[in-house]
Each structure stands twice: as structure tokens, then as C-alpha cells.
Amino acid sequence: MASxxxxxRLIRPPFFQQSYAYRRPGADFFRPRFAPTAANRYxxxxxxxxPPPRGDARREGRREPPAKSGRPRPxxxxxxxxLAPSYTPWSALRCRKKLRTRASSADTAGPQVTGEPEKLEAxxxxxxxxxxxxxxxxxxxxxMRLRMEAFIKEHQxxxxxxxxxxxxxxxxxxxxxxxDGGGGITCVLQEGNVFEKxxxxxxxxxxxxxxxxxxxxxxxxxxxxxxxxSLDFFAAGLSLVLHPHNPMAPTVHLNYxxxxxxxxxxxxxxxxxxxxxxxxxxxxxxxxxxxxHRTIKEACEKHDKxxxxxxxxxxxxxxxxxxxxxxxGVGGIFFDDLDETxxxxxxxxxxxxxxxxxxxxxxxxxxxxxxDLPFTEKEKLWQQLRRGRYVEFNLVHDRGTSFGLNTPxxxxxxxxxxxxxxxxxxxxxxxxxxxxxxxxxxVLKKPVDWV
Amino acid sequence: MASxxxxxRLIRPPFFQQSYAYRRPGADFFRPRFAPTAANRYxxxxxxxxPPPRGDARREGRREPPAKSGRPRPxxxxxxxxLAPSYTPWSALRCRKKLRTRASSADTAGPQVTGEPEKLEAxxxxxxxxxxxxxxxxxxxxxMRLRMEAFIKEHQxxxxxxxxxxxxxxxxxxxxxxxDGGGGITCVLQEGNVFEKxxxxxxxxxxxxxxxxxxxxxxxxxxxxxxxxSLDFFAAGLSLVLHPHNPMAPTVHLNYxxxxxxxxxxxxxxxxxxxxxxxxxxxxxxxxxxxxHRTIKEACEKHDKxxxxxxxxxxxxxxxxxxxxxxxGVGGIFFDDLDETxxxxxxxxxxxxxxxxxxxxxxxxxxxxxxDLPFTEKEKLWQQLRRGRYVEFNLVHDRGTSFGLNTPxxxxxxxxxxxxxxxxxxxxxxxxxxxxxxxxxxVLKKPVDWV
Numbered sequence: 077m078a079s080x081x082x083x084x085r086l087i088r089p090p091f092f093q094q095s096y097a098y099r100r101p102g103a104d105f106f107r108p109r110f111a112p113t114a115a116n117r118y119x120x121x122x123x124x125x126x127p128p129p130r131g132d133a134r135r136e137g138r139r140e141p142p143a144k145s146g147r148p149r150p151x152x153x154x155x156x157x158x159l160a161p162s163y164t165p166w167s168a169l170r171c172r173k174k175l176r177t178r179a180s181s182a183d184t185a186g187p188q189v190t191g192e193p194e195k196l197e198a199x200x201x202x203x204x205x206x207x208x209x210x211x212x213x214x215x216x217x218x219x220m221r222l223r224m225e226a227f228i229k230e231h232q233x234x235x236x237x238x239x240x241x242x243x244x245x246x247x248x249x250x251x252x253x254x255x256d257g258g259g260g261i262t263c264v265l266q267e268g269n270v271f272e273k274x275x276x277x278x279x280x281x282x283x284x285x286x287x288x289x290x291x292x293x294x295x296x297x298x299x300x301x302x303x304x305x306s307l308d309f310f311a312a313g314l315s316l317v318l319h320p321h322n323p324m325a326p327t328v329h330l331n332y333x334x335x336x337x338x339x340x341x342x343x344x345x346x347x348x349x350x351x352x353x354x355x356x357x358x359x360x361x362x363x364x365x366x367x368x369h370r371t372i373k374e375a376c377e378k379h380d381k382x383x384x385x386x387x388x389x390x391x392x393x394x395x396x397x398x399x400x401x402x403x404x405g406v407g408g409i410f411f412d413d414l415d416e417t418x419x420x421x422x423x424x425x426x427x428x429x430x431x432x433x434x435x436x437x438x439x440x441x442x443x444x445x446x447x448d449l450p451f452t453e454k455e456k457l458w459q460q461l462r463r464g465r466y467v468e469f470n471l472v473h474d475r476g477t478s479f480g481l482n483t484p485x486x487x488x489x490x491x492x493x494x495x496x497x498x499x500x501x502x503x504x505x506x507x508x509x510x511x512x513x514x515x516x517x518x519v520l521k522k523p524v525d526w527v
Numbered sequence: 528m529a530s531x532x533x534x535x536r537l538i539r540p541p542f543f544q545q546s547y548a549y550r551r552p553g554a555d556f557f558r559p560r561f562a563p564t565a566a567n568r569y570x571x572x573x574x575x576x577x578p579p580p581r582g583d584a585r586r587e588g589r590r591e592p593p594a595k596s597g598r599p600r601p602x603x604x605x606x607x608x609x610l611a612p613s614y615t616p617w618s619a620l621r622c623r624k625k626l627r628t629r630a631s632s633a634d635t636a637g638p639q640v641t642g643e644p645e646k647l648e649a650x651x652x653x654x655x656x657x658x659x660x661x662x663x664x665x666x667x668x669x670x671m672r673l674r675m676e677a678f679i680k681e682h683q684x685x686x687x688x689x690x691x692x693x694x695x696x697x698x699x700x701x702x703x704x705x706x707d708g709g710g711g712i713t714c715v716l717q718e719g720n721v722f723e724k725x726x727x728x729x730x731x732x733x734x735x736x737x738x739x740x741x742x743x744x745x746x747x748x749x750x751x752x753x754x755x756x757s758l759d760f761f762a763a764g765l766s767l768v769l770h771p772h773n774p775m776a777p778t779v780h781l782n783y784x785x786x787x788x789x790x791x792x793x794x795x796x797x798x799x800x801x802x803x804x805x806x807x808x809x810x811x812x813x814x815x816x817x818x819x820h821r822t823i824k825e826a827c828e829k830h831d832k833x834x835x836x837x838x839x840x841x842x843x844x845x846x847x848x849x850x851x852x853x854x855x856g857v858g859g860i861f862f863d864d865l866d867e868t869x870x871x872x873x874x875x876x877x878x879x880x881x882x883x884x885x886x887x888x889x890x891x892x893x894x895x896x897x898x899d900l901p902f903t904e905k906e907k908l909w910q911q912l913r914r915g916r917y918v919e920f921n922l923v924h925d926r927g928t929s930f931g932l933n934t935p936x937x938x939x940x941x942x943x944x945x946x947x948x949x950x951x952x953x954x955x956x957x958x959x960x961x962x963x964x965x966x967x968x969x970v971l972k973k974p975v976d977w978v
Contacts, residue, residue: 248954264954273954399932399939460949467950468943471922472932481850481923488850492919495952498911499918502948503699503715503724504940 201310201342202282220347220421221310224334225280228314229261231432232278235316236263238436239276242443243268247276252487262490266497270325270447274318275493281311285337297413299346300337307345310336314432317494318439319466323459325446326357326364326405327466328439329395329494331476332432334425349424350412352387353435354395355442356405356466358459360516362526364442365406369526371438372409375430379423387411392523397469402520404469458513460500467499652761652793653733671798671872672761675785676731679765680712682883683729686767687714689887690727693894694719698727703938713941717948721776721898725769726944732762736788748864750797751788758796761787765883768945769890770917774910776897777808777815777856778917779890780846780945782927783883785876800875801863803838804886805846806893807856807917809910811967813977815893816857820977822889823860826881830874838862843974848920853971855920909964911951918950 205221214222236247245268253259260279265271285293285307294300300307313333320327332351339345355368369388376383387409395404409431414424470477480491507513656672665673687698696719704710711730716722736744736758745751751758764784771778783802790796806819820839827834838860846855860882865875921928931942958964 250955266954273952275954399937464946467918468922468932471919472929478923481919486850489955492952493954495915497953498949498951500949501724501943501946503717503726503944504701 201308201336201338204342205282205310219344220334220425221312221336223425224312225278227429228278228312228332228432232261232263232276232314235436236276238440239265239271239274239318242440242447243270243274245269247274250490260487260490262487262493264493270320270322270443272319272321273493273495273497276314276316277490277493278314279312279490281309283309283311285309297335297346297348297415299348299415299417301345304339307337308339308342310334310338313351315494316435318443319463319496320443320447322447322449323358323451323455324361324449325443326355327496328355329353330432330435332428334428346415347421348413348415349428350414351428351431352391352394352408352410353431353438354391354405354408354410355439356462357516358462359455359512360406360519361446364446365524365526367441368406368408368438371434372431373527375434376409376427378430379427380419383411383427384409388525395469396473397465398473400465400468402465402517403523404466404520406519406526407523457500458507460498461502461505463496463499464501467495470494652759652787652789655793656733656761670795671785671876672763672787674876675763676729678880679729679763679783679883683712683714683727683765686887687727689891690716690722690725690769693891693898694721694725696720698725701941711938711941713938713944715944721771721773721894723770723772724944724946724948725767727765727767728941728944729765730763730941732760734760734762736760748786748797748799748866750799750866750868752796755790758788759790759793761785761789764802766945767886769894770914770947771894771898773898773900774809774902774906775812775900776894777806778947779806780804781883781886783879785879797866798872799864799866800879801865802879802882803842803845803859803861804882804889805842805856805859805861806890807913808967809913810906810963811857811970812897815897816975816977818893819857819859819889822885823882824978826885827860827878829881830878831870834862834878835860839976846920847924848916849924851916851919853916853968854974855917855971857970857977858974908951909958911949912953912956914947914950915952918946921945 201221205219208218209222214226216223236249240246243265245265247263247265250262250264251259252262260277263276265274268274287305290300290304290307291302294302311333313331315329315331315333317329318327330351330353332349334347334349336347337345353372355365357364373384373388376387388407391407391410392403394410395407396402397404414427418424419427471481472478477491477494480486481488507517652672656670659669660673665677667674687700691697694716696716698714698716701713701715702710703713711728714727716725719725738756741751741755741758742753745753762784764782766780766782766784768780769778781802781804783800785798785800787798788796804823806816808815824835824839827838839858842858842861843854845861846858847853848855865878869875870878922932923929928942928945931937932939958968
């Protein structure tokens with residue numbers, strides 16, 4: 077029962093006014109396809125952006141100069157361990173707690189023998205990464221861990237900035253670190269002008285998977301070595317959920333993540349990318365579903381013709397309230413476990429970047445069109461019932477949420493920012509025959525190929 | 528995705544005006560400690576009821592006369608199979624579907640061979656019970672299955688009737704059967720005068736546990752034979768959740784159930800009772816918690832001095848939002864797996880009867896006192912946030928709900944009647960220092976011994 081003091085410390089810096097440690101001139105190592113200015117123009121005018129400079133830095137072999145010592149450190153959490161809803165095996169937390177215990181007793185009692193040696197060692201990659209970032213920042217040649225971290229944090233800023241422009245109100249930003257290493261950035265806008273609740277989170281996790289967790293994870297991730305007692309791992313992810321006020325405007329969700337394990341020497345042993353996005357309308361406008369799917373399909377097809385149909389189907393299967401025989405919404409894409417058996421790491425990173433960069437173009441035109449449509453009280457009520465379904469999916473079926481909530485010490489408020497502000501459950505509510513509500517339910521029962 | 532046509536058929540009889548098949552003069556086989564008239568007086572005046580006639584029928588060896596043939600059958604579902612949230616392994620449903628298939632093809636094609644013989648056989652006990660009830664009703668000498676069914680259905684009527692008197696509005700009653708055997712009675716009052724949402728359900732299940740489910744269940748129920756491929760089982764339960772409008776009035780939950788397995792010859796092989804009740808206030812009145820616990824404690828102590836402290840602790844542990852480090856409310860009792868290693872069946876049935884009979888005396892005085900207290904908008908908002916926590920427990924942690932929702936073909940509306948009408952999730956809401964809200968949260972973090 078007792079949770080004692082929270083396992084994390086909140087810091088609330090005005091960090092959106094700060095520049096990143098890794099954002100230095102010429103550092104286009106993560107191809108900022110949707111850099112603030114270009115993004116604004118694209119999103120505002122609907123004009124496609126110019127083709128991005130692809131791989132210039134790589135070709136030219138540019139690398140950032142090492143940071144000067146004595147330079148003030150960024151408040152923005154860097155090589156720290158944070159709690160991602162989807163990625164925090166509790167062993168990772170225990171590991172940190174035990175480390176602290178050991179450190180405090182080391183001076184007087186010397187090294188302890190606990191019988192759980194694998195949980196006492198800090199993952200080697202965390203220290204490597206922290207050092208590398210401090211000394212030379214993040215570049216094209218940095219490990220994928222640091223490039224993914226830099227990429228998602230950059231996009232978190234861009235997305236939050238665009239949403240603030242649309243809403244007129246600002247996000248509450250909680251950047252938090254755990255005392256013994258770790259942190260995350262949770263941005264939430266609540267009771268805004270356009271959004272009832274909007275959350276945009278990034279999280280970086282360094283942890284250790286114990287044997288039981290490895291066996292469990294192997295079901296979906298065959299690359300994991302089943303013959304080790306524990307595995308250091310890294311995970312970086314951006315996740316986003318937007319619930320607008322207006323029942324005519326759809327909820328949207330997005331999550332992209334990178335996962336890596338390493339052996340005792342800190343050498344990467346397995347890695348994969350995962351993620352997706354999906355649209356959840358309360359009132360269905362076919363145009364919106366078509367636009368959303370078309371934008372994502374274009375991003376997919378730059379990389380592989382098979383991606384969109386495969387990942388669209390996967391999405392319909394995953395984001396499904398199986399107990400109701402309904403999908404959560406009109407879908408999008410979902411994928412997991414994309415590793416070297418699919419494509420090389422560089423290609424897959426580019427694919428994930430394109431997917432994430434497609435988010436604002438896929439959703440902003442829709443929310444602009446729908447946010448001020450008139451609606452009735454009855455329509456608002458229907459929205460609340462659909463919000464209830466959203467809660468059902470997130471709490472009953474979503475593996476990430478369930479895993480996070482069953483993780484002692486996890487930051488519950490970051491995990492549950494995905495829930496709507498309000499929801500409703502009405503016994504035996506059924507939409508009227510021939511109504512728009514009924515049409516939506518029919519589509520959710522039998523997913524449509526929108527493009 | 529496709530749920531095709533629902534696996535159950537709704538019938539909505541005016542059954543509260545009907546008498547039960549098993550309620551015949553002198554049939555006090557389930558000791559109606561809280562019979563309608565006595566109950567009314569007790570609940571209204573707070574006067575303890577006279578000591579009940581205990582075991583008269585048993586001593587006198589009374590047994591009901593067999594029903595006359597040609598007498599109209601009760602519309603109230605009798606020896607049927609229903610979907611209890613906690614007790615519907617999907618194998619049971621598959622079993623019924625396959626039976627139907629076989630029956631329809633039997634005339635032309637003869638018996639089918641499918642490779643899953645254990646799922647094709649209807650549990651023998653279902654037919655035995657149906658026959659026995661039709662021929663001689665339910666008596667003191669009937670199997671525990673039928674006595675428990677009769678007892679919970681009787682109490683469902685009593686409780687619904689008392690709640691209707693209090694609220695002034697009537698419950699919507701859905702009595703439903705599955706075409707190939709099965710049914711349940713779901714009573715829901717929504718947007719009443721006192722209750723935002725109130726549900727009182729009974730369900731009777733005859734089904735078959737496959738090997739995997741047996742292994743899983745053995746963790747808590749050691750009496751199960753691990754060396755069989757499948758087991759016929761029976762489960763009967765009453766479950767109840769009341770969410771009042773007024774934030775000063777607490778939500779209450781109750782569930783009592785009987786479970787039995789039988790071998791191929793229809794002989795009982797293992798059985799146990801389980802259940803409990805707990806109180807969930809949004810604003811804590813110590814008097815209410817004390818009264819609730821004292822009433823339950825008295826019921827427990829008639830049977831065993833160790834019951835209350837053991838089951839109170841079990842309740843605090845089970846009804847807990849572990850991810851928040853809070854109990855759901857101020858507790859009550861919870862127990863499971865009470866079998867012959869605890870006490871004999873007759874004793875345990877009496878214990879469960881006393882627990883269920885203590886419900887109205889434990890809750891009605893509280894709701895009467897609190898239902899009309901004045902409250903502010905801010906207090907209503909706090910209630911909505913606490914409702915969110917209730918949803919979290921039910922959807923994330925409650926084993927019965929999760930099992931039910933993951934059961935294809937289950938009646939979702941009956942399972943989710945336990946959810947409040949409305950709920951709210953607000954990012955980083957924290958009660959003010961020294962407020963009543965903060966006091967509640969402190970109590971939930973560190974359960975109190977109320978009596």
C-alpha cells in the first residue's frame with residue numbers, strides 16, 4: 077500500500093525557451109523534415125514542404141565540436157532514465173533503488189552481497205551515453221539511442237508549439253528526473269480552447285530486464301537472447317493523445333519508439349522500432365479519415381509499398397475493444413519489432429522519422445476544419461460515451477498502459493494523461509436506427525479501407 | 528472484430544410481480560433472515576430483527592411437493608446458464624455454441640467428431656439441476672447449487688425493492704437467456720433521484736473449464752484436480768454496485784458467489800465460496816465507516832472470531848489501486864476459496880447468507896443520512912475524480928471484470944454496469960493541504976482499523 081515518497085523529483089523549467097545541448101548549427105543528423113518554420117508554413121498553408129536535405133551531414137561526415145567544459149548544462153533532461161508508459165520494467169526501478177542503497181552504505185560497510193547481482197549494476201550504456209553527450213553532443217555518428225532521443229525531443233517541441241498556436245492556451249510542462257538517474261518530459265494542456273485534454277510526452281529509459289521479462293518479451297521480439305539472466309536495455313519514445321472539446325473533431329493518438337538491448341560490455345545486442353498513430357472520431361467525416369490515412373500512406377510508401385497495407389491491418393487489430401467487437405476508431409497504422417530482418421537500422425529510422433513528421437500534416441487540417449462546428453447537447457453526450465470506450469481500450473487492452481500501471485514507482489500521471497478529461501458509461505445505450513451515431517458504430521465493427 | 532449476432536436473447540418480463548418456482552409455503556431452506564417484511568422494519572427503524580427460525584425445515588425434514596405438470600413455468604430464469612463477470616470461461620460459451628451446431632446437424636449427419644470432445648458435452652449437472660428444479664423445486668435437501676441460486680435471487684429482489692423505495696424510481700430489469708441454455712438477471716437504475724447509477728445482478732453459470740484454465744485457477748484453488756483435461760463447473764453469484772449522486776454519500780460494492788466443479792458423472796469434486804463488500808466514500812465520515820465495518824464484523828463473528836480481521840485485511844489488499852498506492856475506499860471484507868479446509872459447506876453457506884443479509888443494515892442508514900446533504904460544485908468535481916479511480920480499479924485490477932471483458936461473447940453491459948455514469952481524469956490534481964479531500968487520500972494510503 078505504502079508508496080512512501082515519490083520515486084521521482086519534479087522540475088518545471090521554462091525549457092521551451094532554452095536551446096538543446098544537441099541543437100547546434102549544422103546538426104541535421106535527424107533530418108528535421110518538419111523544422112519549426114517549414115512546419116508552420118506547411119501546416120498553415122497546406123503547401124507541401126520542399127524536399128528535405130537528405131543525408132547531407134552523413135555524406136559530408138560533419139561532426140559537432142566537443143562541448144567546452146564549464147559551459148552551463150542544459151536543464152532539459154539528457155542522458156537520464158525516465159518512465160515511459162510502455163517501457164519501464166519494474167526491475168529497472170528496483171535496480172536504481174538498490175544502487176542508491178548500496179551507494180549510501182558503501183562507505184561504511186563495503187560492497188554488499190545481496191544474491192541479486194544483476195540488479196545492482198547500473199546499465200553500462202547509460203553512463204556511456206551521458207558521457208558522450210556531454211563531451212561531443214549528438215551527431216550523425218552518435219549511437220541510434222542518442223539520435224532517436226534528440227529526434228523525438230525536437231519533435232515534441234515542434235508539435236507542442238503548433239498545438240499551442242492552434243489552441244491559444246499553453247501546455248503545462250513537467251520535466252522530471254528520478255534522484256538516482258532518470259526523467260521524462262510530460263506536456264499537458266487541459267481545458268484549453270480547442271482541446272479538452274492534450275498530452276505530448278517523451279521518455280528515455282535505461283534499465284535492466286530480468287530473465288522472466290526477457291522470456292515474456294521474446295514472444296514478440298525473437299532477436300532477444302533467451303540464455304542470459306538479465307539484459308541492459310534502452311528505450312526512447314514519444315507519445316501523444318489529443319482530445320478536442322468539439323464532438324465533431326476527432327481524438328488522435330500517436331506513439332513512436334526505439335528499443336535496444338546491450339550485453340555486459342555495453343555493445344548493442346538487439347534493437348527494434350515500433351509505433352503508430354490512429355484517429356478516433358465520435359462523428360465520422362469520411363473526408364477526415366481519407367485525409368488521415370492518405371497522409372500516412374504517403375509517408376509509408378516512400379519506404380516500402382507493403383508497409384501501409386500491413387501496418388493499417390495491424391492497427392485495426394491492435395486498437396480494438398475486442399470485448400465490444402469494435403475498433404477504437406477509424407485506424408491508421410501500427411507496427412512493432414521492426415528490426416534488421418525488415419530493413420537496416422538507418423532505413424527504419426528514416427521511416428519512423430517520416431511517420432512522425434507526417435503527424436501534423438495528417439491531423440492539423442482536420443482539427444482546423446472541425447473545431448468550431450456547431451453541435452447539440454445530445455452530440456456532446458454521445459462524445460462522452462465514446463470517451464468511455466477510449467478509457468476501456470486504454471485501461472483494459474493497451475499493453476503499454478497496463479504494463480506501466482503495474483510497475484511499482486511508475487509515474488502514473490504521465491501514463492494516464494492519455495485518458496480523456498471526462499467519460500460516461502450508460503447502461504444499454506444504443507444509437508438510433510439510421511443515425512450518424514449508428515453509422516460510426518457500423519464502421520468500427522467492420523474497418524474500412526479508406527485509401 | 529465481428530461479433531455477429533449477440534450470443535444471448537433479451538427477455539424483459541415483469542418478473543418482480545411473479546413468485547418464484549421455489550418460493551412455496553414453508554420453504555425456508557435458505558433462512559430468509561432478511562425477508563421483505565422483517566427487512567423493511569429493520570431497515571426503517573434500525574430495530575434488530577427477531578432471531579430467525581434456524582433450521583426448522585431441516586429438523587422437520589420438510590420437503591416441497593413435486594410441481595404439478597401443466598403448471599405454467601416461471602419466466603424468471605431457472606436452471607439456466609448466465610454470464611457472471613467473474614465466472615465465464617470462454618470455453619463455457621464455446622461449449623454451448625458447439626452444442627447447438629451439433630444438435631442442428633445431428634438429424635442428418637449423426638454425431639460429429641471434432642477433436643475437442645470435452646467441449647462438446649453439455650455439463651451433466653446443468654441437466655440434472657434443471658430436471659430436479661422442475662420436478663420438485665428447491666428445498667433444504669437440494670444441492671448447494673440450487674440453494675445458493677435461490678438464495679441470491681431472493682436477495683436480489685429484496686435489495687432491489689428496498690433501493691427502489693429509497694430512490695423513488697424503478698430499476699430496469701433485463702432477464703436474459705442464451706438460446707442454447709443460460710441467462711442472468713441484470714437490474715440497473717440510472718439517473719435516479721438518489722442514485723446516479725445502481726446495478727444489482729445475479730448470474731448462474733454452467734460451463735466447462737479446459738486444462739489451461741484449471742492450471743490457472745489452481746494457483747488460488749488447490750482443491751482442483753490438476754490431472755484432468757477438463758472440468759464441468761457451476762457458479763452462482765450476486766453482485767451489486769451503487770453510485771449515489773451526492774458526493775457526501777459513498778459508493779458501495781458487494782459480491783457473493785459459490786463455485787463448484789464436478790466429474791464426468793456429475794458428482795461434485797470441489798467447491799468454494801467467495802465474496803465481500805466494500806465502501807468507497809468521496810468525503811469521509813468516520814461514523815459511516817465505523818457503522819459499515821461494525822455491521823459486517825457482527826455478521827462475521829457469529830461464525831468465527833478470526834473472520835473479520837482476516838477478511839478485512841484481505842479486502843484492503845484486494846480493492847487497491849496498487850499503481851496509486853491507495854485502497855479503492857475504506858474497505859470492508861473480502862474472501863475467496865472458502866472450502867472444506869475452512870469449515871463444512873453448511874456452515875460456510877450460513878456465513879455467506881449472514882454476510883449478504885448484513886448488506887442492507889450496513890448501507891441503508893448511511894445512504895439515508897447522506898443523500899440529501901448540501902454540497903458545492905467543487906465537491907461534485909472531486910467526486911468525479913474519485914469515480915475515475917473507481918474505473919481504474921475495475922478496468923485495470925479487478926480480476927473478474929478483466930476476465931469477463933476478455934471473454935468472447937460475454938454480456939459486456941452486465942459486466943460494466945459496475946462503472947459509474949460519469950468519471951473524470953485531471954492531470955496532476957492534488958487535494959489542498961489540510962482539506963477533507965486530503966484526509967480521505969491519507970486514509971486510503973494507510974488503511975484504518977475502524978472497529
